[in-house]
Amino acid sequence: xxxxxxxxxxxxxxxxxxxxxxxxxxxxxxxxxxxxxxxxxxxxxxxxxxxxxxxxxxxxxxxxxxxxxxxxxxxxxxxxxxxxxxxxxxxxxxxxxxxxxxxxxxxxxxxxxxxxxxxxxxxxxxxxxxxxxxxxxxxxxxxxxxxxxxxxxxxxxxxxxxxxxx
Amino acid sequence: xxxxxxxxxxxxxxxxxxxxxxxxxxxxxxxxxxxxxxxxxxxxxxxxxxxxxxxxxxxxxxxxxxxxxxxxxxxxxxxxxxxxxxxxxxxxxxxxxxxxxxxxxxxxxxxxxxxxxxxxxxxxxxxxxxxxxxxxxxxxxxxxxxxxxxxxxxxxxxxxxxxxxxxxxxxxxxxxxxxxxxxxxxxxxxxxxxxxxxxxxxxxxxxxxxxxxxxxxxxxxxxxxxxxxxxxxxxxxxxxxxxxxxxxxxxxxxxxxxxxxxxxxxxxxxxxxxxxxxxxxxxxxxxxxxxxxxxxxxxxxxxxxxxxxxxxxxxxxxxxxxxxxxxxxxxxxxxxxxxxxxxxxxxxxxxxxxxxxxxxxxxxxxxxxxxxxxxxxxxxxxxxxxxxxxxxxxxxxxxxxxxx
Numbered sequence: 001x002x003x004x005x006x007x008x009x010x011x012x013x014x015x016x017x018x019x020x021x022x023x024x025x026x027x028x029x030x031x032x033x034x035x036x037x038x039x040x041x042x043x044x045x046x047x048x049x050x051x052x053x054x055x056x057x058x059x060x061x062x063x064x065x066x067x068x069x070x071x072x073x074x075x076x077x078x079x080x081x082x083x084x085x086x087x088x089x090x091x092x093x094x095x096x097x098x099x100x101x102x103x104x105x106x107x108x109x110x111x112x113x114x115x116x117x118x119x120x121x122x123x124x125x126x127x128x129x130x131x132x133x134x135x136x137x138x139x140x141x142x143x144x145x146x147x148x149x150x151x152x153x154x155x156x157x158x159x160x161x162x163x164x165x166x
Numbered sequence: 167x168x169x170x171x172x173x174x175x176x177x178x179x180x181x182x183x184x185x186x187x188x189x190x191x192x193x194x195x196x197x198x199x200x201x202x203x204x205x206x207x208x209x210x211x212x213x214x215x216x217x218x219x220x221x222x223x224x225x226x227x228x229x230x231x232x233x234x235x236x237x238x239x240x241x242x243x244x245x246x247x248x249x250x251x252x253x254x255x256x257x258x259x260x261x262x263x264x265x266x267x268x269x270x271x272x273x274x275x276x277x278x279x280x281x282x283x284x285x286x287x288x289x290x291x292x293x294x295x296x297x298x299x300x301x302x303x304x305x306x307x308x309x310x311x312x313x314x315x316x317x318x319x320x321x322x323x324x325x326x327x328x329x330x331x332x333x334x335x336x337x338x339x340x341x342x343x344x345x346x347x348x349x350x351x352x353x354x355x356x357x358x359x360x361x362x363x364x365x366x367x368x369x370x371x372x373x374x375x376x377x378x379x380x381x382x383x384x385x386x387x388x389x390x391x392x393x394x395x396x397x398x399x400x401x402x403x404x405x406x407x408x409x410x411x412x413x414x415x416x417x418x419x420x421x422x423x424x425x426x427x428x429x430x431x432x433x434x435x436x437x438x439x440x441x442x443x444x445x446x447x448x449x450x451x452x453x454x455x456x457x458x459x460x461x462x463x464x465x466x467x468x469x470x471x472x473x474x475x476x477x478x479x480x481x482x483x484x485x486x487x488x489x490x491x492x493x494x495x496x497x498x499x500x501x502x503x504x505x506x507x508x509x510x511x512x513x514x515x516x517x518x519x520x521x522x523x524x525x526x527x528x529x530x531x532x533x534x535x536x537x538x539x540x541x542x543x544x545x546x547x548x549x550x551x552x553x554x555x556x557x558x559x560x561x562x563x564x565x566x567x568x569x570x
Contacts, residue, residue, distance in 0.1 A: 049387060054218055061211035080198030084208060091215045095222035102226040106235025114236055146195065 008145060012082055013070050015138050019089060020063025022131035026056025043128035055092050059132055062088030066142075076151040083146050086139035092132035100124050196422050200313070204419065209317045216310065220301055228294040229379045237289030241273040246281055263457045274381070275506050283453035286377065286502055287446045292438075294376025298340045299437045300430070307425035307433075311336075312417055319415065325401030326360050326408070327352065328415045334361055338369035341441055342530040345369070346537065355541075356410025360401060362534060363545045366526035367552055368397040373498035378518060381505035385515050392519050396556050404548070448527075452499050456491065465491060479554075481561035481570045482517045483509050493521045512569040516560050524553050 029036055029046030030053045036046045046052045065085030069078040104124025107116045116124075169177075202208040249265055250256075256268040266278030273285035305311050311333065319329030330351050338345035342365055349361045370378070370393065378386050405412070459465050465488045473484035485507045493500030500521045504514065526534065526549075534542045564570025 050218075050221070054214070055222075058211065058215045058218055061215070065208065065211075076193060076195065076198050077201075080195055080202055081208070083195060084199060084202050084212065088211070088215050091219045095219055095226070098223060099226040099230065102231035102235070105231060106239075109234075109239070114239065151193075151195075 009070055009073050011138075012066055012073060012142060015135070015142065016063050016066030016070065016085065018063070019066060019085065019135055019139075020060055022135060023056045023058070023060025023063055026052045026059060026131065030056065038128050041127035041129055042134060043130060045130075055095075055132070058088050059092055059135075062086070062092075074151075079146050079149070079151070082142060086142045089132055089135050089139045092130075093136040096130055096133055097125075200309070200419070200422050203310070204313045204316045206317065209313070213314060213317055216305070216314075220305075223301060224294070224297055224375075225379060227297040228290075228376055229383070232293035233290050233376070233380055237285070237293075238272075241281075241285045241289050242271070245284075246270070246273050246276060249280060259461065262461065263454055266457075274502055277453065277457070277503070277506075279450045279453040279457070282499075282502060283450040286373075286498055287449040290376045290380055290502075291373040291449070291498055292442070294379070295340060295372045295441050296434070296438055298372040298375075299434050299441075302336065302340060303430050303433045303437075304425050307423070307429060309420045309422045312419045315415075315417055316419060323412065324405075325364075325398065326405030326412050327357055327401070328412070329417065330415055331357070331361055334365060335369060338365045338371065339375065340372040340437075342366065342369065342371050342526060343533050344437075344440075346530060346533045349537075353413050354410050356408050357412060358537070359408060359541055359544065360404045362537065362541065363404065363548045364397055364401055366530060366534065366545055367400070367523045367549055368393045370522045371497065371527075374501055374522065377498040377501040381501060382514055382518060385511060385518075388515050389518050389522070392515070392560060393522060396523065396552070400548075400552055400556075449499060456488070456499070456503075459491060460488070479561065480516060480520060480557045481564060482513050482520070483507060486517045486520070489517070489521060490524055493524065493527070497521055497527050510569070512564045516557070516564065516570075519560060520553065520557050523549070523556060525549065 025044055026046065028034070029044045030049065031046075034044075034046070037044060044052070062085045065088065066082050067085075069081030069083075069085065072078050073082060101124070104116055104121045107113045107120070203212050250268060253261055253265050255261055256265075261268065262278070264278045264280045266276035266281050270276035270281070273281045273289070276282055305314075315329035315332050317329070318332045322328055322331050333351060334345040334348040337348050345365050346362055349358045349365070352358050352361055370390075375386075378389065382389070456465075468491065469484045469487040472487050476482050476484050476486060486504065486509075489500040489503035489507070501518060504517050504521065507517075509517065525531075531542075534545060561570055
């Protein structure tokens, strides 16, 4: 069990570092440190404040949350922090995929028809991808492990368990 | 005849034995996530993430998919040419009122009730409002909105409000009319007045946002930034000027839940229906009235009258007077009109901010009147002062930055 936990912790640690680095890279490219780059299937365009500065900050926070929850991932609260970090990546990846979907359904301004062809639609999802989409499958593994894990936190209710209840 | 105390207790015991169960509470991941989203250290980044998702989905759906993807093509390539060919006598007044400019090749610039009016109402505003209310309902029913209220409580107390003021503020981003009604969840007259004034001045409605996204997509962020800063500054000032109390709130925060889609669709339909009933007639009527005002020379006279104020103090062309008049009927319409006036990007930002803050649209005006005419008059006085000060301030910032 301990060995499993440590492998999982290592996975979260590496994922957290990669996520933090991706978020910071998004922000730096937007800030002008690089005119935008594409390596293989990875691309950071950095051409828009909303997507790359704001979105990059959210990815970076996601990485920080994963790293903050790294110690003792058997603990429910720590696991929730890791899951929250994964959810921050889902927000950016999900909205990126949705944006591609919305741009791929119509045929485009110049085309006479309204709807895109199937091949045109699928081409809209072709690489390169921003870092958040590449990180998405790894964060789903984290979510799967956390959701299928049993946490031994059975205890009588107390006010400490309900800080949100007044 | 009556029961004794012992008999009553026996009945209570019998009922509780049947209905009350006891056991061990097991805290879940959902509970822990719920806690994390109201603690500032983790909650604020999550709120930024939720807002990001909100605006990203809003822009992708309303902008890229529906309006740019289908509506522009439908209206510009099919509806406008058909109407221009089918409507008799392009030199007539009726043609000018309903079809607009005979030489126009797109519905934004034609400015007739059946061209621009219909395109703005159905092609631009409807998708924007639909997706806005869908996301708003999901946030509400999932249990995130009360958490946002708790999170925003400290910040909103600095401007005389409390956490629940976030509800009318977010509703106002859809439509100011239900938002003004929602200010009733605030306890004191002072709080309601502050919120109502800030709503009328600094919160652009979904219709306006949709049009802004369509005509000035690259500067919407800056316009919003100016509005948020203004919301904070003038809220702070109003809190100090207006007498009255600012009580604390008690919120019961529900656990996170998956929204029930039956409830979501019901709410979405009811809100969108209400919006359609109010917006579409106002947009069509608005275009007609503005066209009549142009035809009779009223707009030109007003533009000449206010030219010194607009050109010297606000730094925008005097032609923006026309859209400001249209803005009283529908602000989305006014932004659409602004897009056809030649000006620099900074003048466009200033003009859109001015249209947003200068006066509530007529529908909001009527609802505010229902809340009390004294409050309305006071809100208008605040509004005139804010427009004058803030409009001049934005111009001054532009001069200092060398862009105005």
